[in-house]
Amino acid sequence: MYIGLKNIQHLFSDLPHLLTGSDGIHCLTGWNKLATAPRPYTDHLLYVCEYSQDFDLSSFTDEMHVLCIAVPGSDLKLCSQKFPDTLSLLLIETSDPETVYTQLQNYFNMQCGVGMFGQTLLEFLSFEDGLQPAIEHAYGVFQNPVFVFDTNYNLIAATWKAIEKLNIQDQVIVNRQFSDQDFQMVNRQNHLHNKVRKSEIPIRAYNEKLGYEQMYCTINTKKDLGHIVVSAVNKPLEPIDTEFLLILKKYVNQQLKKDSFIRMSRGFNYEYFLKDLLDKKIATDRANLTQMNYVKSEFSGNMYCMVVETARSTSAINTSHIRNLVESRYPYSKTIIYNGQIIAIITIQKHQLIPEEYVITGQKICQENSLFAGLSNCFQDIMKFEEYYHQALRxxxxxxxxxxxxxxxxxxxxxxxxxxxxxxxxxxxxxxxHPKMKFLMDYDKEHHSELAYTLYMYLIHERNLAAAAEAMEMHRSSLVYRFKKIDSLLGEDFDDYKDRMYLILSYEMNKES
Incomplete structure (x- = not known):
């Protein structure tokens, strides 16, 4: 983090002050009192002094960064004229210099701590130490327990040594995953889960169940990778903890990206194969299929692609639980997690289509778990999987x-x-x-009638007047009267099946226009 005099100015914004000659991009790493500072001076330190008419101007060097404390009531503009123009100078008025020294020390301690924390995490990432050592290190920074949950709400990393020392026995820690009660809490408590998932900055909330405040942060707002929680068990949360958590969030995001496929996959060959198909990494020509002997045995029969879009749900979803639920309800199905979606290939024996019970089962799963899912048409060639995946999304x-x-x-x-x-x-x-359907629609607009709709209902009910009348909730004699009018306008018996199909599609295409 770059610290310049503009940052220091903001630190003392409640005091009368004057800033001169600073572009704000200098990298200050600490501060010293000018009277006791070692020589030579450096442009990476802030030098603090108290205003005096007897300044030794030779003690100042070009490009120094100086904070000068003047007594209340001083003319800061006049004071600034005593300093060389080559300085970056901040003047403030206060009668308590010791308070200034204390604020500066605390500020640099925190800011340098943020920088050191970021540098340490970068080393963890570079040398592939993994997620758990980084989270253990984070305890020394936050001085509070830290928890990392994946997209399935499984606890994948935590400050376990601190948790054991503090004797925390929460059910999440014991089971290493969210319980039903936890899902109810994040969904009910002012939709906390949705707020965290959409927010780029950490959100603080008091956990009534645990009895202390927590800070929550999503790992990536664009792709659901999970979230991080810091629990204020040892000490209250401080503003600097937000900065620390933002740095930790970036590290965890990079770490999870490195092994996201390993986390989301169960290691079956078909998972790699299906993801490669969706990512267009496999050529779809038949010559390549000879090198994939397992394809014919793994993917045969009539197949349907079902996609569950978890991102559309307004409540917290346990992706792992839903995936297992789909596999248990649909025999011989194969599932993968792809871009946060649950994708299932449902296989039906040859010469059979998907039973209606399968559709009803899927509808119940969605309605009971607040899910939005799509089901494609039937296909037999697995190499066309991507097409039917998009069909399910559509x-x-x-x-x-x-x-x-x-x-x-x-x-x-x-x-x-x-x-x-x-x-x-x-x-x-x-x-x-169709010209005749267009004629009826224009007639209906002019005469406020429903002849086009009447003809449409008659045709889709296989030209059965009784069935059409029942569907339209009309008396049969009323429908017969309407058809006499249609016959007088069109003089048509509708025996040609191509003409009937054209008329039906014409109404479907134009009924909302």
Missing amino acids: SIELGVCHSNEPNLFCYKDYYLEHVKNIFVQKESQDTFC
């Missing part, structure tokens, strides 16, 4: 437009909207519309 995007409630959204229910979205990027919906 089903979530389309589904939440209709209902922003936790659920499993199936692509088959939203394919037509996808087609429509792609079509209207280049063409108007009107250009696609």
Whole structure:
């Protein structure tokens, strides 16, 4: 951290002061009283003196950094004229120089401590000492226990020696992971989990269950890697602890990035293979498949891709628990964690499609755990996995437009909207519309009728008037009357299946426009 006179000026902002000749970018590492400071002077120290008319101007050198203390009521501008123009000078008025000395000493102790802490963590990272030794070292800096949780709320590092010495017996420490009660706390306490996950700076809150204040910090706001907690067991939290935690956060982020795949994977071959497919690291030509003998045996039959987007959830999610839940409910499924998402390949025996019970099961999992998930269509070629992964994501995007409630959204229910979205990027919906459907829609607008909707419902109910009337909650005679009007306008029997399909799609594409 660079410390210049502008930082020192801010330290004494409540006193009358005057700053001259400082660009604020100098790296001050400490301070000395000018009267007792050793020679030669250095531009990396701040020299402190009390104002005197009898200054020995020869004692000052170019580029020195000087803090001069004047008695209250002094003309600081006039005082500054006594000093050489080549100095960086800060003048302050106070009748208590000792307080200034104490504040300076405390400030440099803390700031240099931040720098030394950062340098030490850099050495840990460079020499691959790992996460745990760095967290143990952090106890000496915070003087309070430190805990690091991963994205699954497992306790992956902590100041264990201090915890043992302090005899802390919290359930999180005993089980080394969040309990149900802990999940309830972070979700209920003013949505603390969401605030921490989105905040770049640490958040402080009093933990009523434990009886002391804690400071929480997410490791990375752009990618869910977990969070860090400092518990004020030994001493109250201080402002400098925020600086220390921001430095520790950067270190932990880098450390977890180094081994994120190891943490998220269980070591199965298929995990590496699927992630490589999503990252486009595997060529999809058939010649390469001869070198992957395990592919045919691991991925056969009718497959569906299900993606759970944990980032959409408004509550804290135990990713590991959800992953295990999906695997237990869907036999022969294979799951991976990818970019914070839970991705499952659900395999059905050949010549069979996914049972409706599977969809209902997925919907229950989502609704009970506040999850948003998407289910792709069926595919048989694992090399096309990436396409169906994006299809599952697209089903979530389309589904939440209709209902922003936790659920499993199936692509088959939203394919037509996808087609429509792609079509209207280049063409108007009107250009696609069947002339007869367009005629009815224009007629409806002018006469405030529903003939286009009536024809649409009649066609999608296989031209069964009774079924259409029931779906529209109309009396059959009323529907017959409407059709007489349609016949008088169009004179159409709708026997051509291609024409019927065109009319149905025309209404689907234009009903919201």
